[in-house]
Amino acid sequence: MICQVVDAAKEALVTHGAGLSSVRFICGTQDIHKDLEKKIAAFHGREDAILFPSCFDANAGIFETLLTAEDAVISDELNHASIIDGIRLCKAQKYKYKHRDIADLTAQLEASKNARMRMIVTDGVFSMDGNVAPLKEICDLAEKYNALVFIDECHATGFFGKTGRGTEEFLNVVGRVDIINSTLGKAMGGASGGYTTGPQAVIDLLRQRARPYLFSNTLAPAVVGASSKAFDILQRDTSLCQTVASNTTHFRERMTKAGFTILGDKHHPICPVWLGDARLASEFADAMLKKGIYVIGFSFPVVPKGKARIRVQISASHTREQLDRAVDAFIEVGRSLKVIA
Ligand SMILES: Cc1ncc(COP(=O)(O)O)c(C=O)c1O
Structure with missing residues (x-):
């Protein structure tokens, strides 16, 4: 493609x-x-x-x-x-x-x-x-x-x-x-x-x-x-849109089950992982990179103060294995930074 x-x-x-x-x-x-x-x-x-x-x-x-x-x-x-x-x-x-x-x-x-x-x-x-x-x-x-x-x-x-x-x-x-x-x-x-x-x-x-x-x-x-x-x-090839949709559902469901709050419409592939604190968002993103997952923390002035998040975008070219690897990394980092239990 x-x-x-x-x-x-x-x-x-x-x-x-x-x-x-x-x-x-x-x-x-x-x-x-x-x-x-x-x-x-x-x-x-x-x-x-x-x-x-x-x-x-x-x-x-x-x-x-x-x-x-x-x-x-x-x-x-x-x-x-x-x-x-x-x-x-x-x-x-x-x-x-x-x-x-x-x-x-x-x-x-x-x-x-x-x-x-x-x-x-x-x-x-x-x-x-x-x-x-x-x-x-x-x-x-x-x-x-x-x-x-x-x-x-x-x-x-x-x-x-x-x-x-x-x-x-x-x-x-x-x-x-x-x-x-x-x-x-x-x-x-x-x-x-x-x-x-x-x-x-x-x-x-x-x-x-x-x-x-x-x-x-x-x-x-x-x-x-x-x-x-x-x-x-x-x-x-309209299956591409279906793949984005099913990848989105998979990612959102696994992340929510793990205890994260994912903002936005549950069907949309922009998946903002709620953190609140700007420093936490930046530390979280750095720790994810060390595990080989590139995500970016969004904080003020891009979003209002106190509403920092990591914005994840899901695509049709992500495989299930890649999505699971990303979720597993989120879970490990989330636990070590006490975002989830
Ligand atoms: C909602 C919205 N409108 C317009 C733009 C600008 O698009 P472009 O990068 O083509 O200038 C963006 C880019 O991020 C956007 O998110």
């Missing part, structure tokens, strides 16, 4: 060059860029897609392009930094709702009633906790209040939901979200790149106006080749 992605990257490098020394609209668009955009739109069942140098850039470009001072953006308080920065760049009226709190979102929709257009903005899955946005309720509210829904699917595209279509597939709300931004830098090739997919009119406007698209170099051919192959593999 990794081999196929690397081979595709090599092939694109040979056939299309190392890079194009240009932004998209000058001479930075090749057949493979257009093909990948088509593939992404088809994968998500949307009208079109537009590539960006990264999802950070996709988030930097979208709000300023679509929203004016007459509009309102209503954002989950724990949205990713790139969404926060993207919103800062736009002139829309800004509203925040409490994390995944539908009652507060309703209050903010009421408060923003006079705006010309409203956009509800949320991560599909929140990366620090591995928890999922209440997308069905959000879409219901959006319909009621005539608002648009935007989701960032960096922690869902390619592995979450039965066929990897992400949070909307996982929660059975396929097609109800208006705009999706996501990354090619995680499950879909793992190099770099991001995209927006949605209605044709939105994508057309982004091509004309989104600053990171207009003013930053196009994606390198090797990166496009790798990501394009990742979409092909995923569409051919």
Whole structure:
């Protein structure tokens, strides 16, 4: 699998060059860029897609392009930094709702009633906790209040939901979200790149106006080749998503049984192992490395003070033996540091 992605990257490098020394609209668009955009739109069942140098850039470009001072953006308080920065760049009226709190979102929709257009903005899955946005309720509210829904699917595209279509597939709300931004830098090739997919009119406007698209170099051919192959593999082999899901269940169940608290949605492969204390998280990670397991402690300012954890990501390429070895190491270190009995 990794081999196929690397081979595709090599092939694109040979056939299309190392890079194009240009932004998209000058001479930075090749057949493979257009093909990948088509593939992404088809994968998500949307009208079109537009590539960006990264999802950070996709988030930097979208709000300023679509929203004016007459509009309102209503954002989950724990949205990713790139969404926060993207919103800062736009002139829309800004509203925040409490994390995944539908009652507060309703209050903010009421408060923003006079705006010309409203956009509800949320991560599909929140990366620090591995928890999922209440997308069905959000879409219901959006319909009621005539608002648009935007989701960032960096922690869902390619592995979450039965066929990897992400949070909307996982929660059975396929097609109800208006705009999706996501990354090619995680499950879909793992190099770099991001995209927006949605209605044709939105994508057309982004091509004309989104600053990171207009003013930053196009994606390198090797990166496009790798990501394009990742979409092909995923569409051919949906067992990959089932493997991630069953690996996740296995890891979460064994860890919970051993006495650890694992945060987040029980189906999501981001498995934050709760520790609380920052020093403990760092000592824990160091001890794991000595046992040959590479994990990272997350503490302030990445997560709030007193909420340190070790964030584990499960993948389809982990074998049961590897997962068990990791859990065994967690148990040994957890006992020696008195995290578990
Ligand atoms: C939710 C979310 N949005 C956006 C990004 C930025 O993605 P990229 O690395 O493609 O810029 C990330 C990266 O970690 C992310 O987690």
